Amino acid sequence: MKYHVLGSLVVHSTSPIDLPRAPKQRQVLAALLLGANRLVTNSSLCRELWEGEPPQSATATLQTYIAQIRRFLASCSGQRLTEVMRNVLITEPGGYVLRVPPGKLDLYDFERYLAGGRAALAQGELEIAVTHFRNAVNLWTGSPLENVHHGTVLEAQVRRLEELRLGAAEDLYDLELRLGNHQRILADLTELAWQNPLHENLHALLMAALYMSGRRSDALIAFHALRGRLAEELGLDPSPRLISLQHAILNHEGDPLATRPEVKVVAR
Numbered sequence: 001m002k003y004h005v006l007g008s009l010v011v012h013s014t015s016p017i018d019l020p021r022a023p024k025q026r027q028v029l030a031a032l033l034l035g036a037n038r039l040v041t042n043s044s045l046c047r048e049l050w051e052g053e054p055p056q057s058a059t060a061t062l063q064t065y066i067a068q069i070r071r072f073l074a075s076c077s078g079q080r081l082t083e084v085m086r087n088v089l090i091t092e093p094g095g096y097v098l099r100v101p102p103g104k105l106d107l108y109d110f111e112r113y114l115a116g117g118r119a120a121l122a123q124g125e126l127e128i129a130v131t132h133f134r135n136a137v138n139l140w141t142g143s144p145l146e147n148v149h150h151g152t153v154l155e156a157q158v159r160r161l162e163e164l165r166l167g168a169a170e171d172l173y174d175l176e177l178r179l180g181n182h183q184r185i186l187a188d189l190t191e192l193a194w195q196n197p198l199h200e201n202l203h204a205l206l207m208a209a210l211y212m213s214g215r216r217s218d219a220l221i222a223f224h225a226l227r228g229r230l231a232e233e234l235g236l237d238p239s240p241r242l243i244s245l246q247h248a249i250l251n252h253e254g255d256p257l258a259t260r261p262e263v264k265v266v267a268r
Contacts, residue, residue, distance in 0.1 A: 001013045001073075001076050001077050001104065002103075002104045002105070002106075003033050003036075003100060003104060003105045003106070004105075004106045004141070005030065005033050005034065005105070005106060005107050005144055005145055005161075006106045006107060006110060006139050006140045006141065006142075006144055006161070006165075007140060007141030007142035007143070007144070007146060008141065008142060008145075008146050008147040009026060009029070009030055009033075009145050009147055009148050011076055013076040013077065013078075019072075019147075020068065020069060020072050022065075022068070023148075023149050024049055024065060025065050025068055025069055025072075026147070026148045026149070027048055027049060027148060027149055027150075027151060027154065028045060028048075028049070028062070028065045028066065028069060029069050029072075030145050030148045030154060031044070031045055031048050031153060031154060032069075032089070032096060032098035033098060033100070033105065033107070034107070034154070034157050035098070036098050036099075036100040036105055036107075036108075037097065037098070037099055037100060038097065039092055039094065039095050039096070039097055040095050040096055040097070040098070041094050041095035042059070042062060042094060042095050042096075043094075043095075044095070044153055045062055045095070045096075045153075046058050046059075046062060047151070047152060047153055048151040048152065048153035048154055049062070049151060050151075051151050051152050052152075066089065066091075066096060069089060070084045070085060070088075070089050073088055073089060087099065106139050107161075109135075109139055110136050110139050110140075110164070110168075113132045113133070113135045113136035113139070113168075114132070114133070114136045114164065114168055116128075116132040117129045117130075117131075117132030117133040117136065117168070117171060117172075118171075120132060121171070121175070126175055126178060126179060127179070129171075129175055130172065130175045130176060130179065133168055133169075133171050133172035133175065134172055136168045136172075137165070137168050137169050137172055140165055143158070143162070144158045144161045144162065144165075145158060166196070166199075166202075169192055170201060170202065170205070172185075173185050173188075173189050173192075173202075173205050173209075174205060177205065177208055177209060177212065180212075182208075182209040182212040182213050183213055185209060186209050186210070186213055189202070189205060189206050189209055190206060193205075193206045193222075197226075197229055198226075198229060198230060198233065198234065200226070200230075200238065200239055200241075200242055203222060203223075203226045203242070204241065204242055204245055206219075206222055207219040207220075207222050207223055207245055207246075207249065207256070208245065208256045210222060211249050211256050212256070216249060219249050220246065220249060220250065223238070223242070223245075223246045223249075226238065226242075
């Protein structure tokens with residue numbers, strides 16, 4: 001089996017298998033996958049399912065959901081239910097552990113590529129870093145767990161994943177620009193900037209890509225559109241770096257990449 005959470009929750013096996021139909025079972029499975037190979041506590045699962053107001057039957061109901069998920073996993077994998085209980089979805093003191101082997105969860109693949117990209121970037125190996133970051137970005141098929149209801153626990157984890165996704169995309173497009181690959185990324189960068197209308201760094205990258213593609217007027221239009229949104233929605237002016245980028249584009253002053261934020265290797 002292979003699990004996907006970077007988009008719709010999907011479980012792949014040798015034959016088409018539906019996900020658990022009950023919404024709360026999906027929530028439990030999603031929470032277990034985001035905490036794969038670690039203890040996911042009963043209290044965390046109850047908080048996710050009932051958002052701080054669990055019924056008196058919460059423990060028994062959670063146990064029922066776990067039993068149903070085990071049957072689902074047994075049907076997916078072809079294992080006996082007892083094998084799933086012993087080796088896959090295990091009861092531990094205080095909660096449960098869903099064991100997922102390496103290479104069987106897209107989130108793990110994403111984190112591996114992300115780490116590889118940052119390691120290569122730290123060594124100055126830009127082409128290798130680009131390959132890792134592109135592999136990381138390409139794993140995403142939509143918003144994380146978009147077919148699962150998010151309680152408070154999942155919502156916090158989903159927001160974290162979205163930030164990681166955005167950071168990987170920023171690193172990728174920044175490096176692509178440094179390597180002169182502006183034409184290759186322009187369509188994807190335009191879409192991502194449109195999806196994040198107040199994100200200054202993405203729009204700075206877009207302005208640079210447009211300018212490098214010979215579309216100076218479009219780059220300036222993108223700046224003025226962002227400035228209008230910042231003023232209207234946040235009451236803010238563009239950052240000094242963004243204004244410097246605008247001036248560089250207006251005056252054809254050197255490399256626009258020198259005026260926008262540099263790539264930084266940071267722990268996420």
